[in-house]
Amino acid sequence: MRPFAYVKPADVAEAVQAVATEPGAKFLGGGTNLVDLMREGIERPHTVVDVTGLPLDEVHELPGGGLRIGALVRNSVLAAHPRVRTSYPVLSQAILAGASAQLRNMATVGGNLLQRTRCPYFYDLAAACNKREPGAGCDAIGGFTRSHAILGVSDSCIATHPSDMCVALAALDAVVEVRSVRGTRRIPLVDFHVLPGDTPHVETTLAADELITAVELPPSPAPSRYRKVRDRASYAFALVSVAAALEVRDGTVAAVRLALGGVAPKPWRAREAERLLLGGPATEEAFRQAADAELAPATARPGNAFKSGLARATITATLRELIIEGEAA
Amino acid sequence: MTTTDIRAPEKYVGRPVDRLDGPAKTTGEARYAAEHHYPDLAYAALVHATIARGRITAMDTAAARAVPGVIEILTHENAPAMKPAPKVSLLDISTMASGTSVNYLATDEVHWNGQPVAVVVAETSEVARHAAALVRPAYQELPAVVDFAAEEPNAAPQKSSMLAETSADKGDAHAALATAQASVDLRFTTPPHNHNALEPHATIAVWDGDRLTVHEGTQNFGWLRKHLAKRFGVPERNIRVVSPFVGGGFGGKGMVWAGTLLAVLAARATGRPVRLALTRAGVNHTVGGRTASTQRVALGADADGRLTALIHTSVSRTGRIGGTPEQITSASRHLYAAPNIHLRQHLVQLDLLANTSMRAPGESIGTFALESAMDELAWELGMDPIELRMRNEPERNPVDGKRFARRLLREAYAVGAERFGWRERDPRPGAMRDGRWLVGMGVASAYHPSWKLPASVTVRLSADGGVEVRCAMHEIGVGAATVQAQIAADELGVPLEAVRVRYDDSDLPLGAMAGGSMQTASVAESLLAACRKLKQSALALARRAADSPLRGRRLDELEARDGGLHHGASGETYAEILARAGRDHLEAAIKSGALGMVGMLRERRRWVKAACGAQFCEVRVDPDTGEVRVSRWLGVFDVGRVINVKTTASQLRGGIVMGIGLALTEETQVDPRTGRIMNAGLAEYHVPVHADIPHIDVHCLDEPDPTMPLGLVGVGEVSITGVGAAVANAVRHATGKRIVDLPITIDKLL
Amino acid sequence: MRVNGTDEKLDVEPWVSLLDALRERLGVTGPKKGCDQGACGACTVLADGVRINACLALAVQYADKEITTIEGVTPHPLQEAFVRHDGFQCGYCTSGQICSAIGMLNEAEDPAALTDAEIRERMSGNLCRCGAYNGIVEAIKEVAR
Known part of the structure; x- marks a missing residue:
């Protein structure tokens, strides 16, 4: 990797100051993505600001029932947190569905939000990639697209966001708190990541000098779960994943949250499906129709055309499992 | 694992002896190729071409040279010359050692996307890699042919050699197919694969004048040494290859690839010991993998399920700059008693990295097609797939009437059906369920030819009773030293602890390559001969003494046990014999020679020798998503006599695990536009993980092969054969869907 | 450090x-x-x-x-258990498997209660290309109990 200066700030103020004065600087958390990208020559920061020593590694209960998760809480710690396991099972399950135990022990919540795509054309410097090099073109289009997006894509980029955790956070209406020298700002998770359009190198609404300090969860919704479908039983990125929360009263959908992973350049909150489901019958047919409506705008390639069908099947199965779970409880 | 035969407790052969290198491997003491330290060691990194074919027009190394710590950058403009790779000749099979025919850094030509075009040597590995990323080659691109699917119609017939026949004709298979009462005609595709042994290829090269020491994990000491001698113009005796542990090979470390040559070249150019440890992507870009294939299998049968026609044709690929054609239709020569057989193999040559052997080259993917087609024929006939196979079990080798040295496939199925609970299988598709999961059960035959090669072995007996076996072998995870120590201990009648096996260095007598499931049998044959010679020497020594209880005895009357030679209650130890004779040791050597090779080929003309088996698979398929999980496995194998129950079971399981990868997850994605491998890493090339693998039950019939040393048959490859089909057949049973394109991924089942 | x-x-x-x-x-x-x-x-x-x-x-x-x-970690009961159950072949993944298993047993609330499937999932971050997974799981189970 390219040599860089290493800075370890003592507090948050010092950390944001360090990047404010150094345009080529990057925050370093668990390193599981950034170190890999630096070694591959894709990320080439002049300065690395190691934030792992900052006191942002605690989970607090919020008045009113929500949770405040420090940006440096390790993924494994969050997944195992008793409140997360009982009140936000979708989040715990999503984290445990991602990567490996070793990586979850290293990776931070803030870093997970900033994971970059696993598109092989992004990773291979020999390929053209608009995300890596704006204007270079996109070799993924016309290439291997098994891991690629069908929703929210553009002619510039069809890469997916690889995170599982973020899909759960999108369903949970999480809010991201960020700090810079200009102060603190709160961004709904669903607005944190942006679609590629013709600027796929811009992946979030985070400014270069802003540090993620926390993620806040509103009080827990209805029973929730995460379902991930991938090419092997574990330790693989999602082909399709579904984060869902569902409350059914007298056979009618009283509340529903639905977010998709593996199918879009950002964690995909399925608003259209939610709108169709809410107040309607909690039947498999209704689930399928809602899924179809959500997936209607899909733009597929030969290599990922199966994802619409897979997403519909996975949405339907996940909602069905939630009903069975609800009946059992 | 269980075997059907309980052995005498005093013998080591047949027992589940722990690996002798177990403590070294579980404590981190075992040192692999990259882990040897030299003062002044320099580190090398490769620069890979990013075009499929063309010429290098410029090589900008200025930025790379400016990095502090860079020692040298070798390109085609400044690298010292290497001699070209020798022409392949069957008179000296070591000429097959060259992974590709490219003379690296001696040419401006680019032959595949990923070819090394420069080597950076630096003071640390970090600097080398960083500087390598700064080297900027410029190219003139030339048209390249890299799309296997598009080129497949242009395939040319694959030539036969004395090692592998590529075609067979018996009767008129096409006419028989046309008139068959039942038939299937299927087209299969299998993708390229990469070995992805966990240890990336690494070489440390150290020159001392014109003497060279190479640390490398190799599957072939002999070929590597000979090849380096030819390429670098030094006598073979000047080269020493040290290789105590190989971090997995599977065929990927059998040839000599760019990394090895360039490490040696860089060491010569810089005058420093050089280490070149390839990155994972570097391995994928410079070490060949398994070919892609398309295959047709057409079967005709009468109403009772007796085959009337068997047609199996294949197209696979090599690189234009080399590669190993695979024997894809090989199992179809042996498995079924069809009166009409037509087998053909075709090849296309592409502007890609040369392919190479990967665990059961040919048979692993060939049995996927053949055994899937047999299963489909069983569906067509409404017949149990085991019964269909039993009705077509041949008495003699189907294509030429040769005798089988031994063949227990019937027994394997009988034992397997009982153990696996095949009777409980509801034959209707989709009829078996476990909750929401669809359950399917499938079978397929495993088949792999047995080979052995000449090997040199020396055995030395010391006055203290210690035994040293010397033979350069490849410890790629097979327990090479352990099993030969067991054999030597039994043959000489000494405790296992008294046997030391030295195997890690090419200065030792050369054994056989670790490939083609040959190493154990090849070395065992020479070891048995050496032990016998040694006992004869000991007996001769004893017989010279008037007071020896062995006086007048012939070796055949004696039993080697308790550290010596005995006849009933009388006898004496080797230590006593040597002490009386005033000798501190006795030594016996068996040397391999060209005659041995001729003998092997002659023997193959008489017999058909193989390992075989029955694979039983149970899968669960999610009816919503098409996710497939292998839930149970049983392999029943006829691998002759089992030397070590523990290591044999592990090796057989390992083949099944790799086969499950072949069936469900593995595919090297070669971009058909650029020839570039797009998943040259372990995150995107999906080898099975713990969660993919259930308990695998392995059972060996343990009946000696009368034509093989100690009756043993190699076990390295047979167990991957048939696995792809057994999974596909179980999926067919669970879902009603016949998947003919590997891997069996979700999208194909939705 | x-x-x-x-x-x-x-x-x-x-x-x-x-x-x-x-x-x-x-x-x-x-x-x-x-x-x-x-x-x-x-x-x-x-x-x-x-x-x-x-x-x-x-x-x-x-x-x-x-x-x-x-x-x-040497000596550790897992090392002997790996040898006994042949939880490796080439040995290259073994150091990682054993360290990972130790970490995994530390993470588990009740290591002795882990099922085979749970051990497999928790160990899935450690590839073994030789396919020694069965032996590894057996070795871990023996030590966990």
Whole structure:
């Protein structure tokens, strides 16, 4: 990797100051993505600001029932947190569905939000990639697209966001708190990541000098779960994943949250499906129709055309499992 | 694992002896190729071409040279010359050692996307890699042919050699197919694969004048040494290859690839010991993998399920700059008693990295097609797939009437059906369920030819009773030293602890390559001969003494046990014999020679020798998503006599695990536009993980092969054969869907 | 940095990974480099008892941690259990498998209650291309109970 200066700030103020004065600087958390990208020559920061020593590694209960998760809480710690396991099972399950135990022990919540795509054309410097090099073109289009997006894509980029955790956070209406020298700002998770359009190198609404300090969860919704479908039983990125929360009263959908992973350049909150489901019958047919409506705008390639069908099947199965779970409880 | 035969407790052969290198491997003491330290060691990194074919027009190394710590950058403009790779000749099979025919850094030509075009040597590995990323080659691109699917119609017939026949004709298979009462005609595709042994290829090269020491994990000491001698113009005796542990090979470390040559070249150019440890992507870009294939299998049968026609044709690929054609239709020569057989193999040559052997080259993917087609024929006939196979079990080798040295496939199925609970299988598709999961059960035959090669072995007996076996072998995870120590201990009648096996260095007598499931049998044959010679020497020594209880005895009357030679209650130890004779040791050597090779080929003309088996698979398929999980496995194998129950079971399981990868997850994605491998890493090339693998039950019939040393048959490859089909057949049973394109991924089942 | 119970004074550039620092600078070669991208687990070591992939860790980030590699856990009952159950073939993934298993048993609330399926899922970050998975699971189960 390219040599860089290493800075370890003592507090948050010092950390944001360090990047404010150094345009080529990057925050370093668990390193599981950034170190890999630096070694591959894709990320080439002049300065690395190691934030792992900052006191942002605690989970607090919020008045009113929500949770405040420090940006440096390790993924494994969050997944195992008793409140997360009982009140936000979708989040715990999503984290445990991602990567490996070793990586979850290293990776931070803030870093997970900033994971970059696993598109092989992004990773291979020999390929053209608009995300890596704006204007270079996109070799993924016309290439291997098994891991690629069908929703929210553009002619510039069809890469997916690889995170599982973020899909759960999108369903949970999480809010991201960020700090810079200009102060603190709160961004709904669903607005944190942006679609590629013709600027796929811009992946979030985070400014270069802003540090993620926390993620806040509103009080827990209805029973929730995460379902991930991938090419092997574990330790693989999602082909399709579904984060869902569902409350059914007298056979009618009283509340529903639905977010998709593996199918879009950002964690995909399925608003259209939610709108169709809410107040309607909690039947498999209704689930399928809602899924179809959500997936209607899909733009597929030969290599990922199966994802619409897979997403519909996975949405339907996940909602069905939630009903069975609800009946059992 | 269980075997059907309980052995005498005093013998080591047949027992589940722990690996002798177990403590070294579980404590981190075992040192692999990259882990040897030299003062002044320099580190090398490769620069890979990013075009499929063309010429290098410029090589900008200025930025790379400016990095502090860079020692040298070798390109085609400044690298010292290497001699070209020798022409392949069957008179000296070591000429097959060259992974590709490219003379690296001696040419401006680019032959595949990923070819090394420069080597950076630096003071640390970090600097080398960083500087390598700064080297900027410029190219003139030339048209390249890299799309296997598009080129497949242009395939040319694959030539036969004395090692592998590529075609067979018996009767008129096409006419028989046309008139068959039942038939299937299927087209299969299998993708390229990469070995992805966990240890990336690494070489440390150290020159001392014109003497060279190479640390490398190799599957072939002999070929590597000979090849380096030819390429670098030094006598073979000047080269020493040290290789105590190989971090997995599977065929990927059998040839000599760019990394090895360039490490040696860089060491010569810089005058420093050089280490070149390839990155994972570097391995994928410079070490060949398994070919892609398309295959047709057409079967005709009468109403009772007796085959009337068997047609199996294949197209696979090599690189234009080399590669190993695979024997894809090989199992179809042996498995079924069809009166009409037509087998053909075709090849296309592409502007890609040369392919190479990967665990059961040919048979692993060939049995996927053949055994899937047999299963489909069983569906067509409404017949149990085991019964269909039993009705077509041949008495003699189907294509030429040769005798089988031994063949227990019937027994394997009988034992397997009982153990696996095949009777409980509801034959209707989709009829078996476990909750929401669809359950399917499938079978397929495993088949792999047995080979052995000449090997040199020396055995030395010391006055203290210690035994040293010397033979350069490849410890790629097979327990090479352990099993030969067991054999030597039994043959000489000494405790296992008294046997030391030295195997890690090419200065030792050369054994056989670790490939083609040959190493154990090849070395065992020479070891048995050496032990016998040694006992004869000991007996001769004893017989010279008037007071020896062995006086007048012939070796055949004696039993080697308790550290010596005995006849009933009388006898004496080797230590006593040597002490009386005033000798501190006795030594016996068996040397391999060209005659041995001729003998092997002659023997193959008489017999058909193989390992075989029955694979039983149970899968669960999610009816919503098409996710497939292998839930149970049983392999029943006829691998002759089992030397070590523990290591044999592990090796057989390992083949099944790799086969499950072949069936469900593995595919090297070669971009058909650029020839570039797009998943040259372990995150995107999906080898099975713990969660993919259930308990695998392995059972060996343990009946000696009368034509093989100690009756043993190699076990390295047979167990991957048939696995792809057994999974596909179980999926067919669970879902009603016949998947003919590997891997069996979700999208194909939705 | 404390490595296997010994204080090591390490002067490395910030871009040196923990894995390379151990293997190249300290000669601690038990942890293996299989992919250098967090995709195989061969480099697994324990940092303050927690299993991590040393290839994605910058050494400087772990300056105040206690690093334990396979060399530092010796002797451990898992090592004998791996030999007994033949939980390896080529041996290259073994250091990582054993360190990972130790970390995994630390993480589990009740190691003795882990099912085979749970052990497999929790160990899925450690690839074994030789396919010794059955033996590894048996070895872990034996030690967990």
